[in-house]
Amino acid sequence: MNWRLRWARHHLSALIHDSELRVLGLALVCAVAASSAVQLFGDRMARAITAQSGESLGADLIISARSPIDDTAISALNPQLRMARTIHLPSVIWFGDSNHLAGLKAVDEHYPLKGELRTAAAPLHEERVARQIPEPGSAWVDAQLWSELRLQRDATIEVGATTLRVSRLLTYEPDRGSGFVDIAPRLLINMQDLPATKLLQPGSRAQYRVLVSGDEDSLQQVKALEFPPDTQLSTPADARPEIRSAVSRAESFLALASMTASLLGAIAVGLCAHQYGQRLRADVALLRCLGAARRDILGALLISLLTMASVAGGLGAAIGWAVQFLLQDLAQLMLLPSLPPPHPLALAQAWLIALILLAGFALPPLLDATRAAPIAVLRNDNPQQRSGWGWQFAALAGLVGLLALQAPTWSMLGAVIAGQALTAALLAVLSLAILALLRPLRHAALRGWRLGLGNLLRRTGLSIAQSMALGLGLLALLLLTVVRHDLLQGWQNKLPPDTPNQFLINIQSDQVEPLQAFLKARGVTAQRIWPMARARLVAVNDQPVDADSFSDPETQRWINRDFNLSWADQLGDDNRMVEGQFWGPEAHGQALISAELYVQERLGVGIGDTLSLDFAGDVRRFTIHHLREVDWESFQPNFFLLTPPGVLDDVPATWLTSFYLPPEQRSAMRDLNQTFPGVTVLDLDALMDQVRTIMQRIVGALEMVFVFTVAAGLIVLLAAMEAGRHERRREIALMRTLGASRREVRQALLSEFAALGALSGLVAALCAQAVGWVLAAQVFEIPYEIRWLTVVGSAAAGAVLVCALAWLSLRPVTNTPPDRILRE
Numbered sequence: 001m002n003w004r005l006r007w008a009r010h011h012l013s014a015l016i017h018d019s020e021l022r023v024l025g026l027a028l029v030c031a032v033a034a035s036s037a038v039q040l041f042g043d044r045m046a047r048a049i050t051a052q053s054g055e056s057l058g059a060d061l062i063i064s065a066r067s068p069i070d071d072t073a074i075s076a077l078n079p080q081l082r083m084a085r086t087i088h089l090p091s092v093i094w095f096g097d098s099n100h101l102a103g104l105k106a107v108d109e110h111y112p113l114k115g116e117l118r119t120a121a122a123p124l125h126e127e128r129v130a131r132q133i134p135e136p137g138s139a140w141v142d143a144q145l146w147s148e149l150r151l152q153r154d155a156t157i158e159v160g161a162t163t164l165r166v167s168r169l170l171t172y173e174p175d176r177g178s179g180f181v182d183i184a185p186r187l188l189i190n191m192q193d194l195p196a197t198k199l200l201q202p203g204s205r206a207q208y209r210v211l212v213s214g215d216e217d218s219l220q221q222v223k224a225l226e227f228p229p230d231t232q233l234s235t236p237a238d239a240r241p242e243i244r245s246a247v248s249r250a251e252s253f254l255a256l257a258s259m260t261a262s263l264l265g266a267i268a269v270g271l272c273a274h275q276y277g278q279r280l281r282a283d284v285a286l287l288r289c290l291g292a293a294r295r296d297i298l299g300a301l302l303i304s305l306l307t308m309a310s311v312a313g314g315l316g317a318a319i320g321w322a323v324q325f326l327l328q329d330l331a332q333l334m335l336l337p338s339l340p341p342p343h344p345l346a347l348a349q350a351w352l353i354a355l356i357l358l359a360g361f362a363l364p365p366l367l368d369a370t371r372a373a374p375i376a377v378l379r380n381d382n383p384q385q386r387s388g389w390g391w392q393f394a395a396l397a398g399l400v401g402l403l404a405l406q407a408p409t410w411s412m413l414g415a416v417i418a419g420q421a422l423t424a425a426l427l428a429v430l431s432l433a434i435l436a437l438l439r440p441l442r443h444a445a446l447r448g449w450r451l452g453l454g455n456l457l458r459r460t461g462l463s464i465a466q467s468m469a470l471g472l473g474l475l476a477l478l479l480l481t482v483v484r485h486d487l488l489q490g491w492q493n494k495l496p497p498d499t500p501n502q503f504l505i506n507i508q509s510d511q512v513e514p515l516q517a518f519l520k521a522r523g524v525t526a527q528r529i530w531p532m533a534r535a536r537l538v539a540v541n542d543q544p545v546d547a548d549s550f551s552d553p554e555t556q557r558w559i560n561r562d563f564n565l566s567w568a569d570q571l572g573d574d575n576r577m578v579e580g581q582f583w584g585p586e587a588h589g590q591a592l593i594s595a596e597l598y599v600q601e602r603l604g605v606g607i608g609d610t611l612s613l614d615f616a617g618d619v620r621r622f623t624i625h626h627l628r629e630v631d632w633e634s635f636q637p638n639f640f641l642l643t644p645p646g647v648l649d650d651v652p653a654t655w656l657t658s659f660y661l662p663p664e665q666r667s668a669m670r671d672l673n674q675t676f677p678g679v680t681v682l683d684l685d686a687l688m689d690q691v692r693t694i695m696q697r698i699v700g701a702l703e704m705v706f707v708f709t710v711a712a713g714l715i716v717l718l719a720a721m722e723a724g725r726h727e728r729r730r731e732i733a734l735m736r737t738l739g740a741s742r743r744e745v746r747q748a749l750l751s752e753f754a755a756l757g758a759l760s761g762l763v764a765a766l767c768a769q770a771v772g773w774v775l776a777a778q779v780f781e782i783p784y785e786i787r788w789l790t791v792v793g794s795a796a797a798g799a800v801l802v803c804a805l806a807w808l809s810l811r812p813v814t815n816t817p818p819d820r821i822l823r824e
Helices: 003-017 019-056 072-077 143-149 191-197 216-224 241-289 294-334 344-371 374-378 389-406 410-441 447-458 460-493 509-521 553-559 597-603 667-675 685-722 725-737 742-779 788-814 818-823
Strands: 061-065 082-095 098-107 117-120 128-130 138-142 156-159 162-172 186-190 207-213 232-234 502-507 530-540 563-567 575-579 592-596 610-615 618-630 641-643 654-659 680-683
Touching: 019 241, 019 294, 019 344, 061 216, 072 216, 082 143, 082 191, 098 143, 098 191, 138 143, 138 156, 143 162, 143 186, 143 667, 143 680, 162 186, 162 191, 186 191, 241 294, 241 344, 241 389, 241 410, 294 344, 344 389, 389 410, 410 460, 410 742, 460 742, 460 788, 502 509, 509 654, 509 667, 553 597, 592 597, 597 618, 667 680, 725 742, 742 788
Parallel strands: 098 186, 138 162, 563 641, 592 618
Antiparallel strands: 061 207, 061 232, 082 098, 082 156, 082 207, 117 128, 117 162, 138 186, 156 162, 502 654, 502 680, 530 563, 530 610, 530 654, 575 618, 592 641, 610 618
């Protein structure tokens, strides 16, 4: 057998006996296991959350258009695809001499594909899940239409050219959107009854929808089909802003856990490989003295590394695969009824991480060992080692590339990498500074503490390296703690229990004060009452515009509808200034306009540009005064366009407001409908319950993923403890031989690692707070408050944790007879 193969086999068998190789193999297995488990489970959880959020649409995909949709091509793709059809259009509903404009929705027998319909026999009656749609000849109406028309059970209403019997009160539908026919009072009928109404005429404002549900591959095939230009495809992630934001943040949180696991694996493997490389120098020197060429030694090293990568990578991937299935059981018990199957690409990516870690972080120290001069090694000299900069730069580039694959946004990638780099730099600088400050204290301390501080000062390079490694590991643990306790809490707090759940629209000017008095008398605190006017955009910078002026389909749809405007002398807390300053009293009455960022993105306008708006034939020209950003998840009234007070006083307008109504005061809405019959009430309780449910599911999933990633951080700390372990064994033996007691040895060890832990914990806590603030502001877009108590506590926790790990690692050495260590 070739000696290179024999030497490689020797190194692989040494995994069982050599401590450095054991730790290196264990670090690699744990790194791959952590990465693969997080990748696999995170990918499955993200896909499951997206699929579950399909309940908010009643399907996995909605195809909508203003003309009938030919679904034959969809049916031909895959017989396993399920489809349902709905038609939406506005219609005036008559009951006796009363009438009201409603959003009519005709559905077929397959609706809904996901989620559920809920109904009740009448207002204030028990709500039940509907197992089928309305029977032909019957209709379901929501509470608003029931109240507006003063309906009763089995009442007969006129819908177009036919009559229908009101059989149930509709309390919840999964796909209710935010367009007019969706926010208007709802009338749900069977598709078979629609032709009899004769409402579908040329020019009618009907919207046709095809709901599709199936596996991911089939849905991608549907999306790849060619549809007419006016067709819109909506998924759970992009159809509703509040659902889209929840899913996006979930993917960001899970990506952060996966990126952290990759960084931890790199640190652990690099530490262990460096320590083993130091011991490998003696073996290489002996082989060089026996005539082995450096090329042959490198070949043997590559064989052993590739074999180790295959074995450790396969074992780690298998462990990760098994662990994510255990997490799946927890998810099914706690969160979701089912998870999609694991995606092979996620496992392949985790294996790629193993190869990058070995090639970039284990190979350079081993290459350094082969460069050492044999005579210097045999004389136990310690010449300055040359780092394999090319390999290290390649490894860092590969690691950055892997992190980029896992990061959903460039801002998250930059924040995590910058946080790690900043921590490493701060740890290096502060370690040097603190070591310099500790030098005078060395002589004033007790003997045991003096020995410990002396170890830190004598091994300055190793102390700084250990401090950086410990700090980076603690940063990962603290960052996950920050995410779990602060970022997630801040996210959930964006939708507090008293978030407004009732919207009132179509309030007339003469009803504003009586309505405020009505709500105040019942103990209801209404938010600000906003005026609202409607206009259509006709020109930008005096150039006429219409849908054909833009190529983007979303802009074409947006430009074709009326804009809702309001006026205000101050902004709400959910508005943030982006460019310019909000106007003061001197701007009142001037033709200025405040534009939301979405307007800038769609129209490409900025401060100083002009918008011409048509108010029912009255065209007015406005100059953009400033740009702002609205938090559309606040469930507060907001507008794309605002003007100063006194500009639109002569334009026809209605008013709207919002407020929180506790469940025990629901009867107040019945009184409101009777007192103000023209006011439209929008009940958002069902929608808010959906958002809160998704938040709770995501938080539970992240807790499970983060626990596993924290375990990877502890492995890094253990690996840092192994650095210099053999050197410390000889030092402890010499100290014991020269008369030091076990107590003094313990004091020396504890003082050394307590200083290291406190220093690392302090800097890591500061950086974790900084990175948390960047992630909150740039990635998750939620408020964040720095907690200084966490910084102080982290320094103390770092000292205790590092001391405990160091004691567990080095305690057997203090109990080993010194002569046995010195004879090794």
